[in-house]
Amino acid sequence: MQQRRGLLRRLLLFRPVLKNPTSSTSSTNSTNLTRPFTRHNNLVSHLRPQLPFLSVPIAARNQQFRYLTTERKQWLKFELLLALKYTVYGWAILGFATVAYLTLQQEWLERQYPTPHEWALLTRLRFRVAKWVPDRQGQIETDWVKIGSYAKNVIERLEDEEIDGAGLQRLVGDDAVAGDFASTAYDTTAKSEPWRRGYYEALMLCAKAAEQLDDWVVDKTRHLVFPAVQVLGPSNPNPKPIAFGSPSAPHEDDCEPAFIKPDGLYMKILKTRGFTPKQKLDAALEYATWLDIKTSPEAAEKMYEWALSLASERLPPEMWPYDTKTYVLRDDGPAPSTNVLVVLTQLAAHKARHGDIATALPILISILRARRALPQYHSESKRSFSSGEWWDHSHTSPWTWSNMKRVAKHVFFPLEYPPPPDDGESPPIRDAQELCEEAGLNLYIGEIIYANKSGSSSTSREDGLAWTREAVDLAEEQLHKLGTPSEDNSKAVMAARKTCRDCLSSGLDNWAKMVGRLAREEREREEHQQRGSTSWLGLWGEGRPEIDTPGRWTAEENVVRERTRRAQEVLEELEAPQTVLANLFQA
Structure with a gap:
């Protein structure tokens, strides 16, 4: 009896499937009334469990979906690793390209501005850049601040015993000029000739930068460099205006000289042991020109005389080709050297600038006479060429075996440091x-x-x-x-x-x-x-006619x-x- 009652209860609670009340309903609608296994419908009976991960998601407002699936995790990991790999590849290519560009640029600079091979790598790099800055194209003004900074750093490294200055000896006594950096002289005879020549070029470049920065100051509070004419202060009541977009003008109390004085650098070159007479002569001439600019004619003339003594120090006084009082070249004397001709020309120009025409003109005429008496240059003679040139220009064609070997050596092997220039002790060729x-x-x-x-x-x-x-x-x-x-x-x-x-x-x-x-x-x-030849009343003619010919x-x-x-x-x-x-x- 109890089993019958339970079966009857189940039959009464079971909901029958309703049929389509109309006979014109299509087969598609009847199919929609069926309940697939994976579709989530609102059922009256909850006896059958409905699991969310087994159902197909539908666009419902309150429906929640699972976005981070196992497949999507794998896809995101792959994309992140691929992006990371391409990023590393891109930065690696950019880094290698930058290194290659800098390497080629330094190789090009080394061929344009050779440096001694015994210098440290950083010293050579900074010296190349310092010599390259004045020749860079596209710049409005030469950055002498950068040139002076690099040149001074190169000199400091060359004079440092722990870097490039091993074997240098500081001069004391009469040969020592002063105790500061700009005037301390050294004995460089223990160094090689390329090292001494590079050291000399660094000193001359630093002195040239010091000339350009002589009237510049640096603002200690902002570490900016300005011309002295733009400084605000009692010593400059009418300062020059600052260019548009530039920092504001500094005050006089916050300023100090931007660079060392060139006088000490030139005297340092003249006192240093190991430099050739030609190198000291060139430094003396540059220093004399600087003294002329600074309106010190007496000091400049003494420097010209010092340069003339350097040009004649290898000859006894009786063999000097010029008169020691008038500086006029003697007709019966030996042929003057290149150094003597250069120094006498600049000395005569110095005297002419300061009004001593009676002394300058005979010197120049005697120099011209001596130059016209020089031996003629023969074009058929073989011309020497330096190691820095790509091929020998004496050949009619560059496609010779010697030129091809020279080009290969120039490209694939380190360039040799150029030989020393002419010392100027012999007479020149015309x-x-x-x-x-x-x-x-x-x-x-x-x-x-x-x-x-x-x-x-x-x-x-x-x-x-x-x-x-x-x-x-x-x-x-x-x-x-x-x-x-x-x-x-x-x-x-x-x-x-x-x-x-x-x-x-x-x-x-x-x-x-x-x-x-x-x-x-x-x-x-x-x-x-024409005005004086006409009549004041204009009664008897109009004077001479105008001349058409110039x-x-x-x-x-x-x-x-x-x-x-x-x-x-x-x-x-x-x-x-x-x-x-x-x-x-x-x-």
Whole structure:
């Protein structure tokens, strides 16, 4: 009985499947009324368990889904590892490319500005950069602060016994100039010749930077460098305005000199043991020029005399080719060396700048006479070339076996440090560069004669113009003979071309100024004569007719303009556009 009651209860509670009340319902709707196993429907009976992970998710408002599945975890791990791998590859490629670029750039700088191989790597790198900064293209002004900082650091490393200065001995007594960094002299005889030459170049570069930064100050509070004319303070009541966008001007109480003085550096070079007479002579001439700029003519003349003694120290006094009182070269003396000619030329120019024309003019004329008596240069003789050149220019074709070996050695092997330059103790040869030096002497003489007020005004001016014309003709002729820069890029020819180009540019400038002044005076004189020849009432004629033909100096002024226009072809050397690879090493 109990079993029957339970079965009856189950039959009463069981919900039958309703049939479609209408006969026109499609088979699709009847299919939707069926309940698939995985579909989650609202059932009246809860006897059958409904598990969420077995059902198909539907777009319901309160429905919750499982986003981080096992497959999605694996996909995210793969994507993260792939991104990390590509990031590492990208940074590695960028790092290797940067290292390769810096390596090639330093190799290029080493070939342009060689450094001694015995120096430390960091010393060589900083010295290359210091020499490269003045020659960088695209910069508005030369960053002398950076040059001075690098050059000073190189000198400090070379004088440090623990880095590159092992074996240096500090001089004491009369040879020691002072105890500070800029003036402490050393004995460098224990070092090799490349080491001493590099040390000398670093000192000269540092001295040149000290000249440029002589009137600059550094703000101690901000560590910024400014010109002294922009400093605010009682000593500068009218400061120069600061450029737009620059930091504000410093106050005088917060400033100190930005760099060391060049005087101590030049004296350090002159007192250092181990430098050649030529090196000390060049330093003395640079120091004398600096003293001339600082309006110290007496000190500058003593420095010129010191340089002249260095140029003649290897000869006994009776063999000196010049008069010790007038500094005029003797006709019966030996042929003067290159050093003597250079020093006497600058000494005469110094005397002419300070009004001693009577002493300067005979010196220059004797130098010109001596240069014209030099032995001629024979073009058929074999010209020596330095190790820094790619091939020997004496061959008609670069595709020779010796040139190919030279190029391979130049590319795949470390470049040898260049040999020492000429010491200047022997007389020069009258080649293209010496002929341009003669043209420069003509310019000096012409300018001095033109500006000389002691003689007749018209005669001195015409003589000065004649000397200037000769200088321009000689420089232009030699510049055309040297050819274009692409024909021969050897260092000797490039130096000769630069000397001739500077001489031609200065000569045309002087010629234009001289003739322009004479033409202006000529026109004023003609106008004055025309006004004086007419009647004050205008009753009997209108005076002399106007002259249509230009005067002598006006015609020559037109000639100078035409010569200047034609000379621009050789003065302005248009460089070929650089390739993409060459642009990588330029700033």
